[in-house]
Amino acid sequence: xxxxxxxxxxxxxxxxxxxxxxxxxxxxxxxxxxxxxxxxxxxxxxxxxxxxxxxxxxxxxxxxxxxxxxxxxxxxxxxxxxxxxxxxxxxxxxxxxxxxxxxxxxxxxxxxxxxxxxxxxxxxxxxxxxxxxxxxxxxxxxxxxxxxxxxxxxxxxxxxxxxxxxxxxxxxxxxxxxxxxxxxxxxxxxxxxxxxxxxxxxxxxxxxxxxxxxxxxxxxxxxxxxxxxxxxxxxxxxxxxxxxxxxxxxxxxxxxxxxxxxxxxxxxxxxxxxxxxxxxxxxxxxxxxxxxxxxxxxxxxxxxxxxxxxxxxxxxxxxxxxxxxxxxxxxxxxxxxxxxxxxxxxxxxxxxxxxxxxxxxxxxxxxxxxxxxxxxxxxxxxxxxxxxxxxxxxxxxxxxxxxxxxxxxxxxxxxxxxxxxxxxxxxxxxxxxxxxxxxxxxxxxxxxxxxxxxxxxxxxxxxxxxxxxxxxxxxxxxxxxxxxxxxxxxxxxxxxxxxxxxxxxxxxxxxxxxxxxxxxxxxxxxxxxxxxxxxxxxxxxxxxxxxxxxxxxxxxxxxxxxxxxxxxxxxxxxxxxxxxxxxxxxxxxxxxxxxxxxxxxxxxxxxxxxxxxxxxxxxxxxxxxxxxxxxxxxxxxxxxxxxxxxxxxxxxx
Amino acid sequence: xxxxxxxxxxxxxxxxxxxxxxxxxxxxxxxxxxxxxxxxxxxxxxxxxxxxxxxxxxxxxxxxxxxxxxxxxxxxxxxxxxxxxxxxxxxxxxxxxxxxxxxxxxxxxxxxxxxxxxxxxxxxxxxxxxxxxxxxxxxx
Numbered sequence: 001x002x003x004x005x006x007x008x009x010x011x012x013x014x015x016x017x018x019x020x021x022x023x024x025x026x027x028x029x030x031x032x033x034x035x036x037x038x039x040x041x042x043x044x045x046x047x048x049x050x051x052x053x054x055x056x057x058x059x060x061x062x063x064x065x066x067x068x069x070x071x072x073x074x075x076x077x078x079x080x081x082x083x084x085x086x087x088x089x090x091x092x093x094x095x096x097x098x099x100x101x102x103x104x105x106x107x108x109x110x111x112x113x114x115x116x117x118x119x120x121x122x123x124x125x126x127x128x129x130x131x132x133x134x135x136x137x138x139x140x141x142x143x144x145x146x147x148x149x150x151x152x153x154x155x156x157x158x159x160x161x162x163x164x165x166x167x168x169x170x171x172x173x174x175x176x177x178x179x180x181x182x183x184x185x186x187x188x189x190x191x192x193x194x195x196x197x198x199x200x201x202x203x204x205x206x207x208x209x210x211x212x213x214x215x216x217x218x219x220x221x222x223x224x225x226x227x228x229x230x231x232x233x234x235x236x237x238x239x240x241x242x243x244x245x246x247x248x249x250x251x252x253x254x255x256x257x258x259x260x261x262x263x264x265x266x267x268x269x270x271x272x273x274x275x276x277x278x279x280x281x282x283x284x285x286x287x288x289x290x291x292x293x294x295x296x297x298x299x300x301x302x303x304x305x306x307x308x309x310x311x312x313x314x315x316x317x318x319x320x321x322x323x324x325x326x327x328x329x330x331x332x333x334x335x336x337x338x339x340x341x342x343x344x345x346x347x348x349x350x351x352x353x354x355x356x357x358x359x360x361x362x363x364x365x366x367x368x369x370x371x372x373x374x375x376x377x378x379x380x381x382x383x384x385x386x387x388x389x390x391x392x393x394x395x396x397x398x399x400x401x402x403x404x405x406x407x408x409x410x411x412x413x414x415x416x417x418x419x420x421x422x423x424x425x426x427x428x429x430x431x432x433x434x435x436x437x438x439x440x441x442x443x444x445x446x447x448x449x450x451x452x453x454x455x456x457x458x459x460x461x462x463x464x465x466x467x468x469x470x471x472x473x474x475x476x477x478x479x480x481x482x483x484x485x486x487x488x489x490x491x492x493x494x495x496x497x498x499x500x501x502x503x504x505x506x507x508x509x510x511x512x513x514x515x516x517x518x519x520x521x522x523x524x525x526x527x528x529x530x531x532x533x534x535x536x537x538x539x540x541x542x543x544x545x546x547x548x549x550x551x552x553x554x555x556x557x558x559x560x561x562x563x564x565x566x567x568x569x570x571x572x573x574x575x576x577x578x579x580x581x582x583x584x585x586x587x588x589x590x591x592x593x594x595x596x597x598x599x600x601x602x603x604x605x606x607x608x609x610x611x612x613x614x615x616x617x618x619x620x621x622x623x624x625x626x627x628x629x630x631x632x633x634x635x636x637x638x639x640x641x642x643x644x645x646x647x648x649x650x651x652x653x
Numbered sequence: 654x655x656x657x658x659x660x661x662x663x664x665x666x667x668x669x670x671x672x673x674x675x676x677x678x679x680x681x682x683x684x685x686x687x688x689x690x691x692x693x694x695x696x697x698x699x700x701x702x703x704x705x706x707x708x709x710x711x712x713x714x715x716x717x718x719x720x721x722x723x724x725x726x727x728x729x730x731x732x733x734x735x736x737x738x739x740x741x742x743x744x745x746x747x748x749x750x751x752x753x754x755x756x757x758x759x760x761x762x763x764x765x766x767x768x769x770x771x772x773x774x775x776x777x778x779x780x781x782x783x784x785x786x787x788x789x790x791x792x793x
Contacts, residue, residue, distance in 0.1 A: 005703030007696050010684040014696070017685070052658040053754050054692065085657055089689060111686060115660050122661050125689050155656050156751055159736040163663040165670050165766055 021127045024107075025095070040108040042123065043132075044086055046100050050153040056093040057155075058086045059120075063103065086123040096131050103132045203298065205267040205331070211304060211353050223300040226264035226272070227373040228366065229323055230470065231289045232483045233258040233450040234275070258450045260288065262364075263319060263483075264297060265375060269330035271320050271349055274299065275356040276364060283452040286487050289469075294376035294493060297366045302355040309351050314394060315482050316352060319470055322396035324348040328374045378493040379469050383429030384441055393474040400467050400490060401425035402504055404440060404652045405522055406459055407634065421445040423459070424522050425466075428504055439511045440522060441478065443471065449480040458488055463653040467491065508652065510632055513645065514587045519638045525631045525647060527583035527593060529624055536580040536596070541573035549576065583628060588645065595633060596648045662690055662754060670767035694757040697724070701761035708772040712781040719771075720784065721758040729758050730784055 002008065044060035051057070062082045086106070088096065098104060107128035114121050203223045204210060210224045235258050262274045310317040325346060357364060379398035387397045402425060409420040423443045430439050445451070458464050467487040471480050480486065510524040517523050542549045543563040551570055554560040561570040578598035585593050633647035669683050687695045701707065706722040719731040721738075729740045736759055737743070743756040755763075765771045776784070 002700065002703040005700065006684070007700035007703050010688060010696050010699055013684055014688055052656055054752050055658060055690070057657050087657075087661070087689070089692070111682070113661060113664060113686075115664050118660065122657065124661070125685055154751070157656050157659055157754060159747070161659055162733070162735060163659070163666055163763055165663075165666055165763070 017127070024128055042084075042106040042110060043103065044084060044106065044123075045103045046086075046098055047083075048100060049098070050155055052155045052157060054090040056088040056090070056152070058088065058098070058104075060084045060086050060104075083120055084123055085120050086126060088126050088129065092127055092129055096129060098131055105130045105132055207264075207266040207270045207272050207299075207353065208268070210299070210302070223298045224266060225296060225298055226266045227375050228262050228292050228295055228297050229265050229271075229377060230263040230319065230483070231285070231292050232261055232263075232470075232485050233285055234261050234482055235448055235450060260285070262292070262297070263323075264299070265323070265326070267331050267375075269326050269346070269349070271323075271352050273316060273352060273354045274302065274364065275305065275354065283454055285450075285452055285485060286454075286489065289485065289487065290492055291368055292366050293491070294372035294378070295366055295368055296370055296373055297364060299355070299364055302357065304353055305356045306354040307351060308354060313352070315472075317349075318394040318396050318472060319483050320352065321348050322470065323377045326375060327377055330375075372493070376493075378495055379491065381494045381496045384425070384427050385429035385433055385437055387473055387478065388437070388441065390473055395473045396470045397473050397478070398467070398469045398471070398494070399427065400465060401427045401443075402463055402465050402508070403459055404463060404508060404510075405634070405650055406653070407520075420447065421459075422520065426504070426508060431504060431509060439509055442521060443468065443478045443480060445480040445486075446482075448482040449484045449486070451486055455486045455488060461653070464488065512587050513585055513593070513633075513635075513647075515590075517588070517635060517638065517645070519635050521635050522650065523633060523635060523647075525583065525585060525593065525595060525628070525633050526587070527585035527628055529581050529626050529628060530584045531582035531624070533580035533582070533594075536578065539575055539577040541570070542576050543570050544572055544574050545570075547574075581628070591638075591643045591645050593645050593647065595628075595631065596646075597628075597631070598649055658690070658754060665690060666763050666767050669764070673768045691755065691760055692753065694753060694755060694760050697757040698760035698764055700724070701757065702764045702768060702770050705765075705770055705772060707762050707765035707770065708774050709766075710774050710776055710781060710784060712776055712778050714778060716778075716781055718781060718784055719762045720774075721761055723758065731759050731762050732785075 043063040044058075045063055046058045046060050048059040049056060060083070062084050086104070088098075096102075096104065106123065106126050107130070109125065110123055110128070111125045112121050112123055203225050205225050207224055207226065210222055213222065260276045262276065263271060264274055265271050308316065325348075330346075381398050381400055384399055384401060387399060390397065403423050404426060405424040407422040407424075409422065421444070423445060424440050425443055426440045430437060430441065433439065455466070459466070465488075467490055468478075468480065469485045469487060469491070471478050471484045510522055511517070513523045513525045540549060541551055541561055543551060543566060545568075546563065546565050548563050548565045551561040551563055551573065554562040554569060561573055562568070563570050576598065578596065580594055580596050583593045583595055585591075631649050632652055634650045636646040636648060638645050665683070665686050669687075672683065684695075684699075687699070691698070701721060701724070704722075708720045708722075710718050710720055717733045719733060721729050721731060723729055723740065729738055731738045736747070736755060738756050738758045740756055740758055743759070746753045747756060762771075
């Protein structure tokens with residue numbers, strides 16, 4: 001259970017309540033006396049009973065006094081006495097063993113619920129209930145009770161009836177859109193510090209002091225001046241708690257709620273992550289990075305969300321460590337304002353405060369006009385070859401690479417918006433690399449890395465140069481996680497010590513299939529056809545304009561094909577064919593190589609498939625031994641027993 | 654005799670929604686009522702809400718369905734037009750034995766709606782169709 005979550009709270013309350021119920025019941029048995037003076041006790045007489053989903057529903061009459069006072073003749077129902085529907089939980093009902101005409105005392109705390117369209121109030125949470133036995137008839141009744149088993153009618157609830165929470169829904173949506181408009185201007189673009197009320201008070205330069213003075217007199221007015229080292233979006237976890245109050249998380253295109261964050265550093269070198277309120281869209285991340293990174297910013301009256309340490313927040317601290325040591329000397333607390341210390345031997349920070357903005361007030365002012373601070377460390381761009389050779393784990397790295405191919409993880413148990421994306425990238429350092437260096441490397445983008453709409457669209461359309469800022473290298477893999485930002489343009493500032501950032505010239509080459517090829521990678525394949533999997537051969541027409549593979553028959557003329565994406569008839573469809581062939585590849589001669597060929601294929605294979613599909617007889621021998629040229633493929637699987645490689649032909653972006 | 658429990662459950666959920674709109678957090682009273690009406694499903698459903706496991710999936714035509722990431726990591730589909738969930742507990746406890754109104758996933762869907770904790774996802778018509786039909790496992 002989540003700590004501090006609603007479920008945990010309910011669990012604790014439940015446990016307390018259960019012990020209270022048991023204690024009360026035990027007390028009732030031992031007292032064997034009905035307390036007479038109780039306020040809040042509900043006295044009811046059961047008229048009718050039935051069961052709904054283990055809850056016992058008793059239609060009751062509410063009595064004013066204990067029926068011990070009444071004589072048995074008064075047991076007739078008098079009109080006008082209020083009727084109630086009392087619900088008993090399964091366990092309470094088993095304890096009570098009640099029947100119609102029984103009188104029950106219900107002790108507080110019970111709860112009353114008034115339904116909108118019904119007159120009869122509903123009584124629930126009736127755990128503290130006790131049956132009252134009318135002394136005259138008690139003995140005989142007990143005997144009859146134990147002899148006959150009572151049958152209670154069970155109501156089966158229809159599943160067709162759903163619960164409508166909707167009448168309030170429209171209001172909620174209106175409120176959220178209003179609120180969004182109100183939120184956006186709260187982070188001012190160009191603040192004139194003279195006019196701003198916060199400028200009245202003195203400006204501090206220590207985050208630690210601000211944090212430690214929380215709650216003290218005047219702490220809200222104290223401002224801290226820091227520099228913004230990084231700007232990124234984090235997927236929000238507490239979305240629903242703050243949803244209504246205006247600390248509204250925003251929706252990025254992947255359907256995840258996310259929040260704009262700043263990693264700031266003060267003059268003493270201390271870091272803090274500041275979580276801001278919502279903006280109008282997550283797509284502005286590139287925009288905010290350019291405008292804000294490296295600039296000074298004033299924080300005031302922040303709320304401390306958490307004090308976290310390296311052990312608990314590896315992702316955050318890997319970013320902080322990539323910015324350590326500071327590039328200029330930082331101040332040392334306790335010494336005079338002017339003295340500074342060289343930072344090369346200072347250990348990296350072991351704790352960090354996560355701050356958030358209080359709703360409704362302006363607390364973060366970015367001074368965009370001033371120049372970049374000396375303390376700012378722009379992302380250090382490296383060539384992929386250099387990154388692959390880094391010794392170490394959880395190291396943040398930034399690079400500029402061309403995306404060749406994209407693959408979405410296919411685990412259906414994970415919702416689409418949370419699936420990992422696998423990007424195959426390269427740069428000139430890999431393409432021009434020598435033996436033992438792969439030509440293409442896979443970068444996996446986790447669901448926690450927030451992508452803007454622009455980036456997601458650009459990635460799937462055409463081969464793009466993408467700037468990966470603060471990706472994580474470790475265990476031989478590059479991954480994009482929380483705090484990694486993908487941008488389509490190089491940032492204004494970056495350091496590129498010796499990195500080869502030249503553009504790729506000439507066509508991109510992939511590694512050829514060999515004994516080191518692993519699953520979920522891409523490679524180039526060359527070989528001769530040694531077999532054909534006939535059962536996998538099929539062909540289908542595609543639209544020559546848009547490539548739509550799902551054409552339909554025209555309703556008017558069943559001989560003609562229709563493309564509903566173009567909304568037009570397809571006069572000359574392009575026939576696409578698919579076939580699985582077995583190749584013998586000299587580069588990996590021990591394995592059976594199976595390739596699903598479908599994008600473009602040699603003429604011989606085309607002819608073969610045509611024959612397979614249209615004619616009754618064919619000559620497979622005519623195709624065996626034919627060469628299949630360099631095909632770009634995605635490796636689905638590599639198995640050793642049997643020694644088999646399953647590939648699928650792909651088209652690079 | 655008309656059934657009572659659904660009306661009670663609906664009213665309770667409406668009140669929870671109203672309380673969340675006003676104060677952005679529930680009160681303990683709702684927890685008690687939830688437990689009383691929904692029994693053993695209440696705590697697991699709240700846990701699913703705490704972990705924000707509910708996604709409302711919408712298609713351009715306006716059709717919706719809900720996907721809930723269960724505690725075992727499996728994704729269950731809940732319909733919006735009737736009470737139905739693809740989890741085995743629903744089949745057993747609700748359909749077969751009529752011991753419960755809802756399974757914990759359907760309850761989590763309602764609670765997430767009431768507390769504004771639903772994630773939202775828009776998909777194409779074909780994708781929604783495949784979600785509503787039985788899911789197929791990928792061999793690759």
